[in-house]
Amino acid sequence: xxxxxxxxxxxAFLVVYAYVGYGAVLFVxxxxxxxxxxxxxxxxxxxxxxxxxxxxxxxxxxxxxxxxVANSFALDYPKEKLKIIFVTDGxxxxxxxxxRKYDGIAVxxxxxxxxxxxxxxxxxxxxxxxxxxxTDANAxxxxxxxxxxxxxxxxxxxxxxxxxxxIRRQAEERASGAGEGIYWKYESLLKKWxxxxxxxxxxxxxxxxxxxxxxxxxxxxxxxxxxxxxLRIAKNGYKVAYEPEAxxxxxxxxxxxxxxxxxxxxxxxxxxxxxxxxELLNPFxxxxxxxxxxxxxxxxxxxxxxxxxxxIPLNLQLMLxxxxxxxxxxxLQLLFYLMAVPGWILEQRHLRVKLFFVPYYFFxxxxxxxxxxxxxxxxxxxxxxxxxxxxxA
Numbered sequence: 001x002x003x004x005x006x007x008x009x010x011x012a013f014l015v016v017y018a019y020v021g022y023g024a025v026l027f028v029x030x031x032x033x034x035x036x037x038x039x040x041x042x043x044x045x046x047x048x049x050x051x052x053x054x055x056x057x058x059x060x061x062x063x064x065x066x067x068x069v070a071n072s073f074a075l076d077y078p079k080e081k082l083k084i085i086f087v088t089d090g091x092x093x094x095x096x097x098x099x100r101k102y103d104g105i106a107v108x109x110x111x112x113x114x115x116x117x118x119x120x121x122x123x124x125x126x127x128x129x130x131x132x133x134x135t136d137a138n139a140x141x142x143x144x145x146x147x148x149x150x151x152x153x154x155x156x157x158x159x160x161x162x163x164x165x166x167i168r169r170q171a172e173e174r175a176s177g178a179g180e181g182i183y184w185k186y187e188s189l190l191k192k193w194x195x196x197x198x199x200x201x202x203x204x205x206x207x208x209x210x211x212x213x214x215x216x217x218x219x220x221x222x223x224x225x226x227x228x229x230x231l232r233i234a235k236n237g238y239k240v241a242y243e244p245e246a247x248x249x250x251x252x253x254x255x256x257x258x259x260x261x262x263x264x265x266x267x268x269x270x271x272x273x274x275x276x277x278x279e280l281l282n283p284f285x286x287x288x289x290x291x292x293x294x295x296x297x298x299x300x301x302x303x304x305x306x307x308x309x310x311x312i313p314l315n316l317q318l319m320l321x322x323x324x325x326x327x328x329x330x331x332l333q334l335l336f337y338l339m340a341v342p343g344w345i346l347e348q349r350h351l352r353v354k355l356f357f358v359p360y361y362f363f364x365x366x367x368x369x370x371x372x373x374x375x376x377x378x379x380x381x382x383x384x385x386x387x388x389x390x391x392x393a
Contacts, residue, residue, distance in 0.1 A: 008314040011307035012329075018304035022295040023186075026193040033197060040196070042151055050153065051081045051129040052146055053212070057116045058086050060093040061137035068137050069102050077146040079104070083129060086137075089119040117225040121217045133209040134226065139165075139248035141207065148246040149209050159214050159238025160230050162200045163207030164188050164247040182358060183365070188244060194292055195242035201293045203230040203240060207248035214238065219276075223269030231277055234289055256347055260364055260371075267372025270301035305369040337363065 013021075054072060058065060065086070072084045084105040088096045090113025099107045108123050124132070131150055135141060142148075145163065152161045165184050194200050205226035214233050218225050234240045252259070274281075274297075281298070283290040315333060318326040336359050343360025346353055 004314060004317060008311065008318055011310045011314065014299065014307040015304055015311065017295070018299040022299075023190055023193070025295075026190065026197060030193050030196045043154060044151060048151060048154055049078055049081055050131055050150055052077065052083070052131045052133060052150060053127045053129040054082060054084045054133050054135065054146070055120070055123070055127070056084070056086045056135055056137055057119055058088050058091065058095055058099075058137035059113070059116070060091050060095060062091075062093045062095045062098050064138045065095060065098055067140065069099070069105060071140045073104065074143060075141060075146050076143045082146060085123070085127075087119045087123055089113060089122070115220065117218050117222050118220050120225065121220070124212070124215050124217075127212050130212055131209055132212045132215070133207070134205065135207050135248060136205060136250070139206040139250045142245070142247045142249075145207070145246040145248075148243045152241040152243060153211065155239075155241075157239050158211075158241050159233040159236070160200075160203065160208060160210045160240040161246075162191060162195075162203035162230065162240060162242050163209075164191075164242075164244045165204045165206045166247050166249045167252050168249050182354070183361065190296060191242045192244060194296065195240070198239070198288045198292060199234045200240040200242045201231065201234065201289070201296050202227040206250060207246065211238075222276075223265065223272050227269065227273055228276065231273070231280070231293070235277070235280060235286070256344075256360070256364055260368055263365060263368035264371045264375060267301060267369045268376040269372075270297065270369075271373055271376040274298055274301060301369060301372075305366040308366055 017025075054075075056068065056072070058068075061068070069084075075082065086096075086099050086105060086107050088099065088107060088109045090111070091109070092111075096107055096109040099105060108119075108126075110119075110122070120134075131153060133146065133149060141163075149161045149163065152158045165188070167184055191200050202224075203226050208226060208230060210229065210233060214236070215229070216232060218228050222228050230240050277293075280286055280290055280293050283294075286293075312333065315326060315330045319330045339356050340360040340363045342353075343356035343358075346356055347360065
């Protein structure tokens with residue numbers, strides 16, 4: 001086998017493993033764990049209702065806070081044990097005043113805008129509840145969210161619990177919505193299996209929780225604060241559990257341009273997180289957590305997109321030299337990327353054919369990795385980001 005063939009098959013393996021293979025490996029490992037060690041069952045024989053702080057960062061969210069307040073009040077949990085806290089630092093659109101009209105919530109506000117993580121670092125020392133749940137102002141929670149999350153904290157080994165992110169379906173779903181929805185369904189499945197095997201590797205800011213005592217201030221220039229908070233808790237030996245019955249629903253990005261903007265920020269933050277969490281790359285120290293972290297996160301933000309690019313010229317050269325199987329693989333690669341073109345065209349015309357949305361969204365996701373990487377190198381990704389425009393309900 002020539003050096004080019006070795007590089008081609010290594011790249012192909014990396015791509016398949018990062019996007020599909022890891023899920024298959026997880027599935028098998030979880031099945032084996034259940035066969036040899038049984039299924040972990042939560043002990044719910046006694047009522048468990050600790051005090052909870054629901055922390056909602058809200059920067060210029062005046063259009064959403066009314067619905068968010070109503071959604072928070074509708075949560076099925078004892079009102080005297082649930083403290084709802086909105087943090088509105090920097091908001092200048094009337095968000096704090098709109099919130100102060102409601103009884104039963106706390107509004108913490110400072111006029112200076114220093115970013116979400118600076119606001120969270122500021123208010124966390126004031127939290128007295130043993131459990132803190134973080135959620136976004138434009139994400140609507142399921143009624144059982146708090147109960148489903150806190151039950152995991154019966155286990156002293158659990159330091160954080162990640163909820164599920166869901167994308168609201170729309171009658172006429174654009175490529176951004178269809179692709180985003182499919183992506184998060186797959187991500188949710190991987191998180192469930194990650195949790196069953198050992199620990200979730202990174203929570204989404206739309207909905208996650210921690211033991212308040214485990215919170216450590218995050219660097220003020222952190223891009224993915226939610227990811228850093230949850231991974232550092234896992235790094236310190238605690239499990240990050242996953243609870244699919246606690247979910248946050250939000251509308252998809254208005255269009256793929258807005259979704260790309262969001263993904264580029266996430267990928268820039270991903271590179272930053274890999275640098276900051278470099279110790280987690282050591283499997284001799286962190287064992288299965290390192291395996292999950294590298295397989296689920298690191299490869300997607302680094303080597304897998306690079307391997308995708310390498311596959312095209314490598315495959316072309318091997319096809320011209322050997323034909324046969326390499327010709328078939330090249331044709332399949334070409335077909336997949338060509339299918340992204342009608343996906344882009346349909347996106348402009350507001351039409352919905354998911355057959356084309358998947359390759360289009362996949363292309364956008366990997367394009368975002370390269371753009372995010374260069375943005376990180378240039379230091380151009382500010383924590384004071386403008387959130388992506390969401391589609392109308």
